[in-house]
Amino acid sequence: MNLVIDGVSKLYRGKVWGLKQFSLTLGPGILGLVGPNGAGKSTLMRILATITRPTEGTVTWDETDIVREPDRLRAVLGYLPQDFGVYPNLNAVEFLEYLAAIKGLDSHAARQRIDQLLQVVNLIDARKRPLGDYSGGMKQRVGIAQALLNDPQLLIVDEPTAGLDPEERVRFRNLLSDLSGERIVILSTHIVSDVEASATQIALIREGRLLHCEAPEALLRSVEGKVWAWTVPSAELLALRERHLISSTLRHSDGVQVRAVADGPPAPSAKIVPPRLEDAYLYSISNGRGEVQP
Secondary structure, three states: OOEEEEEEEEEEOOOEEEEEEEEEEEOOEEEEEEOOOOOOHHHHHHHHOOOOOOOEEEEEEOOEEOOOOHHHHHOOEEEEOOOOOOOOOOEHHHHHHHHHHHOOOOHHHHHHHHHHHHHHOOOHHHOOOEHHHOOHHHHHHHHHHHHOOOOOOEEEEEOOOOOOOHHHHHHHHHHHHHHOOOOEEEEEEOOOHHHHOOOOEEEEEEOOEEEEEEOHHHHHHOOOOOEEEEEEOHHHHHHHHHHOEEEEEEEEOOEEEEEEEOOOOOOOOOEEOOOOHHHHHHHHHHHOOOOOOO
């Protein structure tokens, strides 16, 4: 199975480009699509989910154009949009049975699948409660379950950890890792830690353009020797943020430990430290390193 995105652009009203000449070829594995809010991630997800048509370019699933023949992809697609709505008067089982029927799943097989998925997303004890009584995180978990109903070959999840507490976030990351195997998973997020443990490839997007796509290890190598740490008084922190690309801060009794990404030492006392994925992401997004699109 393969998904080929070839020169895809999307023009909105007001001559605003949501995507511009985006090209990428994907096989089985987990792609982390990472970029700041407004970078074009959701636009791309909606095009891949056959909800929005591209203005230019093509998307093919196993050599089938998904604009001309969307049902070929829809039959094997699981999709969790960023804004996922529910029917508040239905409980989780009723809601998932309804969506399973829409997807054309056999009712007996669907009931078994629903029980399995409610266990996976930790909602089995709340399965009979109306969805209107669910918290935001619980509704998100129902969204994850519905995206998996048909055991999809292509799974697209857009900002899936929004509203999840830390324990649920870890559970979801582990679930994604378990799901990868012989399927394509696309995880769109602006939170680098969501893809750090599970992604086999990371695509960085900014202003609708693909900056580059590579394995996490290669992304880390790109900032080797460029990540620095040192301690400063709290009063200096604001000025430092204006002069340097600060990736994190940690307060200690003797001041604030600052972590920054720079080509050279940002302060006399700064020492090189091992890079993290978030360091590489910030450096790439801020510098537009390695743009592959014209």
